[in-house]
Amino acid sequence: MVKTHETPGTHGDLVVLSNVNKHFGALHVLKDINLRIARGEVVVVIGPSGGGKSTLCRAINRLETIDSGEIAIDGKPLPAEGRELAALRADVGMVFQSFNLFAHKTVLQNVTLGQIKVRKKDKHAAEERARALLDRVGVASQADKYPAQLSGGQQQRVAIARALAMEPKIMLFDEPTSALDPEMINEVLEVMQQLAREGMTMAVVTHEMGFARSAANRVVFMADGRIVEETTPDQFFSNPRTDRAKDFLSKILHH
Ligand SMILES: Nc1ncnc2c1ncn2[C@@H]1O[C@H](COP(=O)(O)OP(=O)(O)OP(=O)(O)O)[C@@H](O)[C@H]1O
Ligand SMILES: [Mg+2]
Numbered sequence: 001m002v003k004t005h006e007t008p009g010t011h012g013d014l015v016v017l018s019n020v021n022k023h024f025g026a027l028h029v030l031k032d033i034n035l036r037i038a039r040g041e042v043v044v045v046i047g048p049s050g051g052g053k054s055t056l057c058r059a060i061n062r063l064e065t066i067d068s069g070e071i072a073i074d075g076k077p078l079p080a081e082g083r084e085l086a087a088l089r090a091d092v093g094m095v096f097q098s099f100n101l102f103a104h105k106t107v108l109q110n111v112t113l114g115q116i117k118v119r120k121k122d123k124h125a126a127e128e129r130a131r132a133l134l135d136r137v138g139v140a141s142q143a144d145k146y147p148a149q150l151s152g153g154q155q156q157r158v159a160i161a162r163a164l165a166m167e168p169k170i171m172l173f174d175e176p177t178s179a180l181d182p183e184m185i186n187e188v189l190e191v192m193q194q195l196a197r198e199g200m201t202m203a204v205v206t207h208e209m210g211f212a213r214s215a216a217n218r219v220v221f222m223a224d225g226r227i228v229e230e231t232t233p234d235q236f237f238s239n240p241r242t243d244r245a246k247d248f249l250s251k252i253l254h255h
Helices: 053-060 082-091 107-117 123-136 152-164 182-197 209-215 233-238 243-253
Strands: 013-024 027-038 042-046 068-073 092-095 170-174 201-205 218-223 226-231
Touching (some): 013 201, 027 053, 027 201, 027 226, 042 053, 042 209, 053 170, 053 201, 082 092, 107 123, 107 152, 123 152, 152 170, 152 182, 182 201, 209 233, 218 233, 226 233
Parallel strands (some): 042 201, 042 218, 092 170, 170 201
């Protein structure tokens, strides 16, 4: 058997991308991406617009197919379709910039639906878990409302609870706070900080440098479809190696 790289204290890597390539027509959006995320690790992905960050996240739970290379979660290649794909989507929780809640379902129903349909839980158990999670993200009192009746920050916290309800192995966040008013950003970041402290494996696309500095184990800087730098937050912010990263940081830190 081939011995794979193992991070000390873990049981190997939870997510492994090997030589992943993706095109949209003539546009090469993911160029030979190699990325490993260990169990319990928090990876922040940052970089200029159009660099492929969202496509990378979407590829990890197969909302986008890839042209070549391999993606494995927990040692298994991504399934292509059917029940296994639904299970993968539950294992890989995803929170988007736009909250993506079901508009015609209550908050409680939003958080129970997947548990019942995909995880085959009975309604009572699903509701119990949903209420506990809504409490944990601070929106327990909103359970019977519809998404449109909530603030953006509350909706985003419901979206996090909904993903957590599936007992995911990893959580992907794609700019979860960038559509929020400034006063709501922190309430969402705090929930994410808490998750990170509890040991959730997370990949987070964000321009929130405070979050990156305090929660990330590693920063991955992506530009033009490539991983250009991959290092600790301290190292990245204080001493970026490439001109591309220096240029990007000077723009986001001084405006
Ligand atoms: N469905 C699609 N069809 C065609 N091109 C696409 C599609 N989705 C993304 N692209 C293109 O792929 C490239 C990478 O897009 P992506 O959304 O992954 O970038 P990003 O790093 O997330 O950018 P941003 O910071 O603006 O969110 C861009 O040039 C984008 O226009
Ligand atoms: Mg994006």
